Amino acid sequence: MPKQIRTIVVEDEELYRDLLVTSLGASAHIEVVGSFSNGSEALRHIADLLPDVAILDINLGERESGVDVGLQIRQLSPQIGIVLLSHYDQPGVLEIIPRHQVSGWCYLLKGSVSNLQVILHTIEAASRGLMVLDPELVRAFEPKPRSRVDGLTARQREILALIAQGYSNIAIAQSLGVTLKSVENYITQLYQELGIEANQDGVHGRVSATLAYLSDRR
């Protein structure tokens, strides 16, 4: 059995926190090692719990935001994946994460809590240092006019949307009904169009591609 992903949940809404922990408990791949109503408490326990991923509500009440808490968690342990949760589509917040820390930050809508596949997929992506967006956000995506993404072909935009959702090359090939080799070529061209490199300043090309997708979003 693949190693379980040790996960903590930080959510100030008790009802929602319980719902999320219950949903995650249904998966054999996830071990919920802690759940907290505020960031300060979570930070106190990070060293003991050693999670792989932290799921954080963006809005943790008057004094805390999930982004702040996530950045502090990263200072304690740079490898921990961060999944930001929100009722609303505000993924633009990922654009202001310092570039050298941006890998492993993901964004999920609270509405997706009932879709275990989506949550699992996002948590796995975060644990692997990818940046992944909720599929609902990607579905509603519209590029800014005259932006880099607006200038892509329909196929390139399709592939970019799948990268932003954390699809692997194999999964992209299956989804589009093309060969793996074709996908690799498409991605190479896509990176060229977006002006990104496969690995720039320690940031994976896929993360850079998702950031480009976000910044050109209307």
Place this chain on the structure above:
Amino acid sequence: MHALKVKLRRMVQVAMDVANLPYGQFCQVDPNTDTVSPIVAISSEASAKAVAARPWAIAPRYMEDIYHRGSCFVGRVEDLYPSIRPPIMQDVTKMMGFFYVAVIPVRSGRDIFGAISLYGERPVEADQVKRIKNVVQLAENQVWYDRHQHGAGKERAMVIAEERFRREVAEQLHGRVQTKLFLLENSLQVLLNSATISNSDAIYRLQSIQNELKQVRDRDIRHLSHRLHPGLIRVALRPALRLLENQFQGLTEVHFVISPAVAAVDTPIENGFSERTRLVAYRVIEESLLNAVRHGMAEHVTIELGILKGCLFQVRVIDDGQGFQGPPTGLGLQLMKSRVHSVNGTLSIRSSVSSGTEVEALIPMRTRYRKLRRSIAKPLQQTV
């Protein structure tokens, strides 16, 4: 006022000490009687009683000179207070032990707030007057600070209270209400997934209800919550402005010009702008956009964010709408002014018919970020 009186008393005491004069007062004009009343009197017990007994009428020309033009008086007590006639004068001065006085006005902005008067047995010399004037300058700073803090403090308190209320309501909507609606949606889904309902009409109705709930949650509550308080402002200004921009999609074209200096400072950790400053900047932009669309019918709005001289956060909103004539009025604009003042900023609005409107807020940044000037000097050269 009591706190100010205590400080004024201290000033008078200091003035007496530096000028080596035995008696001092701080006086203000009573506009009803056009006489001068001592607010503070320091000396022997006898003289304090004597002065406190009743206000004295200053010679009219000196009243005008001192309390309206801000001139000093240095001379004899009987010249300043002609209403005090001998033998009363002799009794009073004998009792008080002073014959000569120096009166130095204390300004508050353009107004004369009052005057420090110091008395002694001998004529007050120029050197003594100079020393008293130094103390008066301190008193003027104190008076100005007290008056403005008192006024500005109320304004600030009101703005803070309003924003706190908005945030609390927005958080309830965003948090508890959203979660409850979401759970209701979920419950409906569980019901639809179960085999208990087979009637297609019932299924259709339940699905409609579910969709309505989703709309209320996704669109209506979200919109309300954002209008009340932009939650992301807690993180940084730019992501909150991105969402604001989305709200105006289709209504007007919004273009942001954000200087590298602002981008360097507006970071999620140790943001160079306080949350209050970020919120004020957001509100200025939000209100300006609303006015540009509602009243100006603007097709394009440009929002510029920059840092001037390493310490002033500049927010400019320029639209190509129909503009307006005369001074800006309206509750929204007044609220905008109050908000900017609450963070010690200034707001200016320039508009003319058919030439659009420009709103500019200048907000002082937190002191320590002035020290970052060196590290952001290069980007500053590109600042608008």
